[in-house]
Amino acid sequence: MPNREVELLLVEDNPNDAELTLRALRKNNLANTVVHVKDGAEALDLFFGDSAADGEITPKAILLDLKLPKVGGIEVLERLKSDERTKTIPVIVLTSSREDTDLQRCYELGVNSYIVKPVEFENFIKAVTELGFYWLLLNETKS
Amino acid sequence: MNSSPGYRNWTPLKRYGLCAVVFLVLLGLSFGLSYLHYKQDLSIPLLIGTILVAWFAGRGPGLALIVLILIAAIMRAEPRPGTPVSTIVFGYITAVVILGLLVVLVSGRRNASVTNRRLRRQNELLLNSVGEGIIGIDREGKCTFINPAAAALIGWATDELIGKPLHPLLHHSRPDGSPYPPAECPIGATLRNAAERHVSDEVFFKKSGDRFFVEYTSTPIYEDEEVTGAVVVFRDITEEKNARDALYQKGLLIEQSHEAIMVWDFEHGILDWNSGSERLYGYSRANALGKVTYKLLHTIFPVPVDEFLMGLQRTGFWAGDVVHLTRDGREVYSSTRYQIVDLNGRRTVLQTNRDITDRKRAENELRGLNDTLEKRVAERTQSLEEANKELEAFSYSVSHDLRAPLRAVDGFSRIVIEDYGDKLDAEGKRLLNVIRDNAQNMGRLIDDLLQFSRLSRKTLETSPLDIRNLAQDVCLELQSAEDATPAEFKIGELPESYGDRSLMRQVFVNLFSNAIKYSRKKEKIEVEVGGFAHNGENIYFVRDHGIGFDMKYADKLFGVFQRLHDAEQFEGTGVGLAIVHRVVSRHGGRVWAEAELNKGATFYFSLPRERTHEERPDAE
Numbered sequence: 001m002p003n004r005e006v007e008l009l010l011v012e013d014n015p016n017d018a019e020l021t022l023r024a025l026r027k028n029n030l031a032n033t034v035v036h037v038k039d040g041a042e043a044l045d046l047f048f049g050d051s052a053a054d055g056e057i058t059p060k061a062i063l064l065d066l067k068l069p070k071v072g073g074i075e076v077l078e079r080l081k082s083d084e085r086t087k088t089i090p091v092i093v094l095t096s097s098r099e100d101t102d103l104q105r106c107y108e109l110g111v112n113s114y115i116v117k118p119v120e121f122e123n124f125i126k127a128v129t130e131l132g133f134y135w136l137l138l139n140e141t142k143s
Numbered sequence: 144m145n146s147s148p149g150y151r152n153w154t155p156l157k158r159y160g161l162c163a164v165v166f167l168v169l170l171g172l173s174f175g176l177s178y179l180h181y182k183q184d185l186s187i188p189l190l191i192g193t194i195l196v197a198w199f200a201g202r203g204p205g206l207a208l209i210v211l212i213l214i215a216a217i218m219r220a221e222p223r224p225g226t227p228v229s230t231i232v233f234g235y236i237t238a239v240v241i242l243g244l245l246v247v248l249v250s251g252r253r254n255a256s257v258t259n260r261r262l263r264r265q266n267e268l269l270l271n272s273v274g275e276g277i278i279g280i281d282r283e284g285k286c287t288f289i290n291p292a293a294a295a296l297i298g299w300a301t302d303e304l305i306g307k308p309l310h311p312l313l314h315h316s317r318p319d320g321s322p323y324p325p326a327e328c329p330i331g332a333t334l335r336n337a338a339e340r341h342v343s344d345e346v347f348f349k350k351s352g353d354r355f356f357v358e359y360t361s362t363p364i365y366e367d368e369e370v371t372g373a374v375v376v377f378r379d380i381t382e383e384k385n386a387r388d389a390l391y392q393k394g395l396l397i398e399q400s401h402e403a404i405m406v407w408d409f410e411h412g413i414l415d416w417n418s419g420s421e422r423l424y425g426y427s428r429a430n431a432l433g434k435v436t437y438k439l440l441h442t443i444f445p446v447p448v449d450e451f452l453m454g455l456q457r458t459g460f461w462a463g464d465v466v467h468l469t470r471d472g473r474e475v476y477s478s479t480r481y482q483i484v485d486l487n488g489r490r491t492v493l494q495t496n497r498d499i500t501d502r503k504r505a506e507n508e509l510r511g512l513n514d515t516l517e518k519r520v521a522e523r524t525q526s527l528e529e530a531n532k533e534l535e536a537f538s539y540s541v542s543h544d545l546r547a548p549l550r551a552v553d554g555f556s557r558i559v560i561e562d563y564g565d566k567l568d569a570e571g572k573r574l575l576n577v578i579r580d581n582a583q584n585m586g587r588l589i590d591d592l593l594q595f596s597r598l599s600r601k602t603l604e605t606s607p608l609d610i611r612n613l614a615q616d617v618c619l620e621l622q623s624a625e626d627a628t629p630a631e632f633k634i635g636e637l638p639e640s641y642g643d644r645s646l647m648r649q650v651f652v653n654l655f656s657n658a659i660k661y662s663r664k665k666e667k668i669e670v671e672v673g674g675f676a677h678n679g680e681n682i683y684f685v686r687d688h689g690i691g692f693d694m695k696y697a698d699k700l701f702g703v704f705q706r707l708h709d710a711e712q713f714e715g716t717g718v719g720l721a722i723v724h725r726v727v728s729r730h731g732g733r734v735w736a737e738a739e740l741n742k743g744a745t746f747y748f749s750l751p752r753e754r755t756h757e758e759r760p761d762a763e
Contacts, residue, residue: 016547016550017547017550017551020551097543119543119546119547119549121550121554121557124554125554
């Protein structure tokens with residue numbers, strides 16, 4: 001089975017935020033294949049679970065929200081960054097939390113970037129667009 | 144008294160000398176008479192001479208004189224014929240015997256009288272020199288003699304009393320004032336029954352009528368087994384009695400005292416133990432005598448026992464708080480003082496103990512309470528700090544959670560316009576824009592509320608403030624923003640003050656923004672900023688010439704969400720001035736405003752001059 005070519009994995013439980021994010025990316029042609037999962041368990045499952053047996057997914061980047069049901073974002077981050085297979089994938093936390101503790105923990109775990117979701121719609125779109133440009137176009141990842 | 148010298152004062156030389164002289168005189172007489180051919184009848188001279196010598200010189204010289212006379216007579220005797228020797232001898236013997244008897248009698252009389260005189264003198268001396276009063280009375284109680292001391296004690300002269308009955312003068316009443324009949328008087332008893340009496344609780348009366356306490360002994364005078372009188376020896380014991388009464392009183396006080404008072408020494412243990420000790424420690428006096436105090440009471444000293452003993456012995460004093468164990472096993476705290484005094488040549492320890500158990504317990508409780516209080520205060524402070532932090536976090540997360548849907552509302556409305564704009568008419572677009580505007584408005588409200596809450600809770604960090612400088616900074620900041628409305632700021636002299644810079648900055652931001660905002664309709668926007676000192680405060684103002692407001696509603700200006708202009712003309716949430724009011728109040732100042740519709744408005748606020756201001760907790 002060939003690797004599923006996934007450009008971006010979006011882990012976001014809020015459907016509105018997810019829709020806006022996806023729209024922003026689409027509008028700018030930033031990601032052709034985006035996978036969207038709604039909680040941490042699904043995310044982990046993708047990489048380490050049964051569905052992974054079908055084929056590894058190696059996205060160019062992972063947009064990770066922290067406030068997730070079932071398995072929280074921090075835990076997902078931890079799993080991703082401690083496993084040989086996944087720790088080289090850039091993870092960008094995109095969350096509404098500006099808590100020091102969250103920042104601290106994420107960077108300890110090796111997060112690649114930490115973005116606080118702008119409250120205002122326009123700024124939100126702008127941030128996601130810039131994110132997309134940077135991590136999907138500008139940034140080099142190992143092939 | 145007359146003091147003719149008795150022969151006892153003469154030396155033997157003098158005495159025998161007299162004898163010799165008299166003898167020689169008699170001899171001379173004898174020779175003279177025989178020379179002058181007179182009859183030698185020396186009997187009278189002999190008698191005189193013998194009496195003289197016997198009286199003045201005593202028996203010894205008297206007898207010696209007789210011997211001398213005898214020898215001389217024998218030697219000078221002319222033999223008389225016809226007189227038998229026996230007659231002569233008999234004559235001499237008779238003469239010697241007579242003379243001898245004379246000598247003995249005379250010298251005896253002389254002795255007696257001299258002794259008498261001597262005894263009387265001795266008596267007088269004794270009586271005069273004695274400090275006690277001595278009175279002699281006869282069987283009827285009349286005074287027979289009285290020594291000077293007695294006279295002095297009772298204020299009478301000696302000769303005034305001799306022969307007078309003494310009981311009515313001296314001893315007429317008892318100490319309590321009731322009359323004292325002679326029949327009950329002990330001195331009377333002495334006279335009647337020859338009983339010796341010793342009394343120490345009665346009074347004598349002076350001539351002046353004053354009375355004094357006496358101690359007297361009354362002894363009978365005998366003559367031939369009959370009582371002929373009495374001797375009363377007395378002394379004034381007023382001082383002693385006072386001292387005794389005072390001592391008795393002190394003794395009672397010690398007994399009455401709440402404090403446990405004890406006396407002990409190092410050899411014999413406890414010598415005295417007052418009732419306070421009995422009460423406090425439960426040991427009766429009988430049980431305590433002879434024991435060692437600190438062993439009996441199992442005393443716990445703040446220092447080792449040896450140190451205590453050494454210190455006490457060395458300095459004679461020790462005081463401190465100790466713990467005693469009572470007879471029934473209770474612990475009492477005692478504030479104890481030890482003092483060593485020299486009594487009867489022995490080092491005796493006087494110990495007083497005050498029960499401070501209650502006080503100690505109260506102290507311990509208080510300390511405990513204080514500790515608990517301190518702990519509670521620390522806990523409270525910590526929980527307050529935690530609450531504050533929680534509130535901060537809560538506000539933050541609430542505002543985020545509130546904004547997320549807003550983002551959706553705003554965003555999706557935009558998407559509709561973008562994607563379906565061509566299918567919408569102007570009204571449709573307008574309606575969607577209304578939705579967007581409201582979403583954005585709510586976002587601003589949330590921001591302002593969040594800021595208001597933060598500014599209310601933030602701790603004031605006061606420092607000297609250059610207000611003018613601050614105003615200029617804010618002005619620059621506002622003007623250099625991208626979308627700044629051009630305005631002319633006239634910043635005058637602004638006195639320096641004390642305050643929290645970041646908070647005061649917000650005040651100026653809000654006031655300046657308002658000034659500009661409400662002047663927008665005018666062609667030229669002018670804002671004046673000034674300040675002056677007044678009554679110990681600094682008053683600052685921001686004046687604009689914009690739309691102003693109706694003074695009728697002035698008291699509504701500073702409420703949260705209160706607006707005097709509709710949102711169509713002037714956007715805003717109505718929190719700006721509430722923030723100004725809250726910040727200035729926290730600094731201890733006041734805000735107020737004056738305005739005229741369409742002419743402009745002036746907003747004033749005051750800040751205290753000195754740093755004496757303590758933050759007022761809930762100033763509104």
